[in-house]
Amino acid sequence: MAKCLLRVFAMGRTKICLPTNREAKATFCGVIPTVAVQRPGFEGHLDTQEREHCMYSQYKKMATFAGKGNDLIFRQLLEYKSFTYTYLLADPQTKEAILIDPVIEMAERDVKLVHDLGLNLIYGVNTHVHADHITGTGEIKKKIPTCKSVISKVSEALADVKIKEGDKIKFGKFELECRSTPGHTNGCMTYVLHNKGMAFTGDALLIRGCGRTDFQQGSAETLYRSVHEKIFSLPPDYLLFPAHDYTGQTSTTVEEEKKCNPRLTKTMPEFVKIMKELNLPYPKQIDRALPANMICGLQVLPEEAKTDAKA
Numbered sequence: 001m002a003k004c005l006l007r008v009f010a011m012g013r014t015k016i017c018l019p020t021n022r023e024a025k026a027t028f029c030g031v032i033p034t035v036a037v038q039r040p041g042f043e044g045h046l047d048t049q050e051r052e053h054c055m056y057s058q059y060k061k062m063a064t065f066a067g068k069g070n071d072l073i074f075r076q077l078l079e080y081k082s083f084t085y086t087y088l089l090a091d092p093q094t095k096e097a098i099l100i101d102p103v104i105e106m107a108e109r110d111v112k113l114v115h116d117l118g119l120n121l122i123y124g125v126n127t128h129v130h131a132d133h134i135t136g137t138g139e140i141k142k143k144i145p146t147c148k149s150v151i152s153k154v155s156e157a158l159a160d161v162k163i164k165e166g167d168k169i170k171f172g173k174f175e176l177e178c179r180s181t182p183g184h185t186n187g188c189m190t191y192v193l194h195n196k197g198m199a200f201t202g203d204a205l206l207i208r209g210c211g212r213t214d215f216q217q218g219s220a221e222t223l224y225r226s227v228h229e230k231i232f233s234l235p236p237d238y239l240l241f242p243a244h245d246y247t248g249q250t251s252t253t254v255e256e257e258k259k260c261n262p263r264l265t266k267t268m269p270e271f272v273k274i275m276k277e278l279n280l281p282y283p284k285q286i287d288r289a290l291p292a293n294m295i296c297g298l299q300v301l302p303e304e305a306k307t308d309a310k311a
């Protein structure tokens with residue numbers, strides 16, 4: 001077959017020559033075109049059965065849910081009542097997956113997505129004890145009993161795994177570095193996926209903003225130090241993914257926030273003054289969310305917490 005009729009894709013150390021549109025049409029009609037499968041030390045034509053097996057196993061390998069050219073499955077999911085982002089990350093090869101900041105009302109959606117993609121959810125990870133919604137980790141653990149809940153030790157919330165500064169959360173070939181970023185709450189963590197240049201900042205840093213510091217052991221001075229020392233110290237091109245956004249934005253970068261964040265570009269005394277004068281209303285769900293989130297690792301949430309969450 002003339003090489004001009006082929007498009008060649010590199011698949012690790014193996015190359016497969018895929019057919020052009022004309023040949024693909026023949027394939028879809030059940031006719032297997034002649035393809036040359038090239039491996040190191042092997043170049044030649046295979047018989048029809050070998051060709052068919054080889055071709056479709058390669059197609060199958062390519063058909064991950066990571067998207068073209070990617071080796072990480074990544075989904076940003078919205079809960080539209082509290083504008084919370086939940087993040088699904090997975091290794092398409094091993095199928096190990098984690099969810100960051102799931103929300104109880106969306107647990108069914110998240111579990112369905114995990115099943116749809118054939119993933120093995122190993123951790124439900126919280127960035128902190130949330131005040132504006134109830135975590136989904138308890139409900140998810142009921143549906144996927146092998147999933148373990150994760151939260152910082154400092155938060156004093158119940159969970160299967162308690163993490164601290166410098167710990168690593170591993171899934172497949174990936175690992176998240178845990179960075180302690182208190183200030184919004186004393187147990188806030190930022191999770192950094194270095195080999196993809198991504199960080200999940202919870203409420204410590206929002207897009208052009210930050211989490212409030214007027215309750216849950218909040219401290220403007222501590223938050224300022226956390227963001228500058230643990231997040232702004234990351235490489236400028238790292239993508240930052242917050243726990244919420246109320247303006248429809250989905251991500252930012254370290255460089256962008258260092259330049260454009262209206263609060264955190266100020267001096268610490270100016271930042272403290274801004275935070276002190278925010279005069280934000282008392283969070284609507286805090287009285288039911290906090291007690292429920294302090295037991296985020298339990299499989300069975302109290303009935304009252306579940307009812308309140310669905311109200």
Ligand SMILES: [Fe+2]
Nearest residue numbers: 130131203211
């Ligand atoms: Fe929060």
